[in-house]
Amino acid sequence: MQELIQRIISKLESEGQNPQTHFEGMLHSKPMNYWDYIQTDALINLQTQRTNLPDELIFIIYHQINELLFKMILWEIEQVAFSDNLKADFFSSRLNRISRYFDLLSDSFKIMGDGMEVDQYMKFRNTLAPASGFQSAQYRMIEFSSTELINLIDLRFRNSINRNTPFKHAFEHLYWQAAGKNHKTGEKSTLIKLFEEKYMDTFIRFMKDYNTRNLWTTYKNLPSNEKNNLNLINSMRHYDHTVNVLWVMEHYNAAVNIWKVVKNLLKQLEEVNGRNTCILVIRKGFSFLIYGQQ
Numbered sequence: 001m002q003e004l005i006q007r008i009i010s011k012l013e014s015e016g017q018n019p020q021t022h023f024e025g026m027l028h029s030k031p032m033n034y035w036d037y038i039q040t041d042a043l044i045n046l047q048t049q050r051t052n053l054p055d056e057l058i059f060i061i062y063h064q065i066n067e068l069l070f071k072m073i074l075w076e077i078e079q080v081a082f083s084d085n086l087k088a089d090f091f092s093s094r095l096n097r098i099s100r101y102f103d104l105l106s107d108s109f110k111i112m113g114d115g116m117e118v119d120q121y122m123k124f125r126n127t128l129a130p131a132s133g134f135q136s137a138q139y140r141m142i143e144f145s146s147t148e149l150i151n152l153i154d155l156r157f158r159n160s161i162n163r164n165t166p167f168k169h170a171f172e173h174l175y176w177q178a179a180g181k182n183h184k185t186g187e188k189s190t191l192i193k194l195f196e197e198k199y200m201d202t203f204i205r206f207m208k209d210y211n212t213r214n215l216w217t218t219y220k221n222l223p224s225n226e227k228n229n230l231n232l233i234n235s236m237r238h239y240d241h242t243v244n245v246l247w248v249m250e251h252y253n254a255a256v257n258i259w260k261v262v263k264n265l266l267k268q269l270e271e272v273n274g275r276n277t278c279i280l281v282i283r284k285g286f287s288f289l290i291y292g293q294q
Contacts, residue, residue: 050127055120062111063133069101070138076101077145081213086222088229095215095235099242106242106250113254130191134179137199144203145210146243148217154178167204215239 009019035041047060076094080086143152149170153161157173171177180192188196211217219227219236226232 049124051124053120053124055116056124058111058116059121059124062108062115065108066105066133067136067138069105070136070142073098073101073142074138074145077142077215080215081145081210081218086218086226088222088226088232091219091222091226092229092232092235095232095239099235099239102239102242102247106246109250109254130189130194132191134176134191135195137195137202140176140199140203141206144207144214146215146239148214149207149211151216167207171200171204171207 008022012019012022046064047057049056049060076098080091080094083090150158150161152175153170153173154175154177161170161173177192180189180195181187182189212221215236219232
């Protein structure tokens with residue numbers, strides 16, 4: 001015990017702190033408990049519904065869990081990107097963690113597909129326009145920190161963009177910009193205007209921070225003996241497959257499965273109320289298939 005106390009004293013003194021002050025403070029401190037450490041009271045009161053439909057609460061919590069997993073992913077990426085002496089084993093272990101988080105995210109689509117009543121979803125989803133999961137800033141940051149910026153540029157503009165291109169110009173030609181624009185006029189939708197108003201400055205700073213620190217560039221800059229590590233190569237491939245294949249296909253499959261249920265509902269509506277009612281439902285009820293735009 002004396003040795004431990006002396007180590008604590010030495011640590012505090014090395015930080016320029018007064019050990020006696022800390023020891024006296026311990027006499028008055030409260031014991032730690034789970035609910036204070038995890039902040040459970042705050043966490044379980046972060047859900048604010050816009051309707052009285054029960055499944056909306058599931059929808060909110062589901063997306064909040066996604067954002068927490070995104071934060072975990074970004075934390076793992078940061079440890080790799082800013083490591084002073086990066087080794088293949090550490091790099092590989094963090095990539096494997098990230099892939100496991102994405103596995104959780106992919107598996108969780110069952111909650112969206114099977115865990116909510118489509119009729120309820122169609123009703124409360126319209127109260128959220130123009131909001132959309134498209135506006136997840138953390139997911140965009142995961143993209144910026146995973147690969148070189150040129151890989152995120154719309155294919156139509158890649159030949160006109162290089163490392164000397166201003167970040168703001170590159171931002172305007174990211175692949176997902178196309179989802180928020182009128183293809184005839186080039187006018188941005190309200191969805192993407194609000195998104196940029198909130199996050200564009202943050203995104204530009206983040207793009208600069210990870211321009212040469214993203215996972216792909218970091219891997220390429222490793223010494224040959226580290227870069228050729230088989231475990232690391234397999235981890236890179238697994239991450240690529242998890243994010244660019246499995247995660248994407250789960251999005252697609254969820255939309256397809258919901259659409260199958262919806263078509264059955266539309267058929268029933270048409271039989272009862274006629275085709276005009278079905279067209280109205282399509283226009284007002286399924287905006288989620290195009291990122292929440294009306």
